[in-house]
Amino acid sequence: APGRAQVFAAVVDTFLEKLVTAGSYQRFANCYRSFYKLQPEMTRSIYDQLVSQLQTSIKEEIQEVKDEGNLDMLFNSLDKIVEEAKDHKEPAWRPSGIPEEDVRSAMVPYLLKHRSYLRKVLKEKEEENRKVAESVLAGRERIAELQQLIQARKLAWQ
């Protein structure tokens, strides 16, 4: 299918064509009948200039609007976006009109990333603590042992 830029150009050309067809030379000569009778060639040349000048001005205006709005680039990029969505049949999401709601989803991917980061560091911390806890328990046992040893030695001496 033709892209948006082609359709846009074709539609404007058609508009111009039909406008010129509607404002035909017959119609023009008919309106300026008295002048036409006096100067038919002049009338023709004035009409031709009118048509070509009108077409030039309108084409220039369209080009200016396209340049100002960067329309060609936008049309092509929109064509691509539409092409990508061609398998998506149901109506797509649209802004709800409630900014807080709409911004929420934009946050979600980052919150999910944050959540998995927190899960990871928590797991690491728990693992680390588990190891340290083991050595604390071992340390406590060792101390208890030492205290018993000392107790035994003390008793022996006593």
Add this chain to the structure above:
Amino acid sequence: FDELIVETATKRKQWPKKILMHAIQTMKAEQE
């Protein structure tokens, strides 16, 4: 009315990114 529409649409396009930037900075700071 037209300006309002364009202004609203522009905010819809740009502000989530801006808000995200702050949110990401906050999360990064928290992680650090």
Add this chain to the structure above:
Amino acid sequence: SVNPMAYEAQFFGFTPQTCMLRIYTAFQDYLFEMMLVVERVILKKLDGFPGCKISPCQIRKSTEKFLLFMKDHFDKLFSKMEEVLLQLVLNIPENVILPEDKVHEQYPYTKEQFQALQEEIQQLQQQYRAEASAGQALQAELEEQKAVRAELEKILQWFDGLDNICREHGTSNFKESFAFLTQNCKKLQAVLKDVEKKSK
């Protein structure tokens, strides 16, 4: 009811209607300007025919007649063009989502889901903080244990030192030697007593 075409405005940066209005007014201005130029040219040409009976008023009437006709067709053609452009070119089909909004398709979170996610993150943060302080407490105890163990080992070494002294002086088993010593003392005391008695 006006369709604000806000989604299109989000993409194009202007509302399609404004774009069309801008084109319409420009075209219309050209048409009017051109007709004035045509009229001026004709009037100028007529100056070259002093004897001719065509008055400027007549020319003006002709201009208005042609312009009216053109304007009428212009409006009809333009509204056709506008309809086509707004439908086929300057519009975003309803099944299409803009790149910046794709996130809404991937993460259609309800308010409740979002809150749940936030709560979960807060909970994870609290858990992490608890783990972190538990970790600090454990580290602190480890440090403390190190000191205590050093102390206890010092005491044990002291006892070892004691035993070593005994061993160095030939008393390997302190207890026996102590008992032996005590017996000896007792014997000595008995002998002493004996001697004292004899000496009296």
